[in-house]
């Protein structure tokens with residue numbers, strides 16, 4: 001992948017070179033996933049957040065050998081919600097995720113479908129996979145070093161999305177290995193959280209900040225109807241995080257325990 005000027009970056013992906021397709025499931029259906037491992041090394045795929053039998057969970061105990069296909073079947077038990085999938089191989093989870101293997105899972109159900117919510121995927125229902133990486137001098141992904149230096153949203157370094165002038169729904173995933181994000185909109189524009197890891201909340205909650213830990217998902221609504229021809233940015237206000245949270249400028253005790261401050265920004269620009 002051409003992330004930075006100079007050498008291409010070696011990546012991993014699902015059905016492509018980076019990340020993977022969003023899987024959209026219906027509550028109550030039985031699904032069979034066919035995971036064909038073409039990485040040339042063992043891997044697994046874990047359905048993070050979903051209630052599935054242990055043998056279908058894709059944890060470290062069910063490695064898929066290079067070249068093999070793993071075909072778990074399971075019933076979709078979740079309410080409408082947002083989950084994700086990623087490798088979970090013993091000692092290699094971070095490596096394979098940070099090199100690019102991850103994707104979203106959206107579960108739909110009749111209750112959610114009956115609500116007046118934006119749900120046109122990619123138009124007013126926008127997936128945002130927030131991740132961080134570090135690149136070495138040869139533009140290759142550094143594995144296992146917490147000093148990440150770049151933020152990628154949906155695998156891009158300068159992310160923006162053209163959105164309609166209405167209420168839009170963002171499905172947020174913190175897919176970073178270690179950083180906690182403290183998300184908000186520029187100008188402290190308020191937004192409403194409607195969903196968490198467990199699905200829809202009983203009622204929307206108005207916020208100006210949303211703290212999202214690694215692996216965590218959230219669904220939010222942003223009203224862009226007043227932003228004719230303008231843009232607004234989704235930013236992580238990391239400097240507001242208290243010390244000792246990884247993602248704050250000072251995540252640990254002592255002067256040596258600092259990490260570079262990163263500000264994931266996604267520009268939402270009105271069409």
Ligand SMILES: [Cu+2]
Nearest residue numbers: 046048086215
């Ligand atoms: Cu996970």
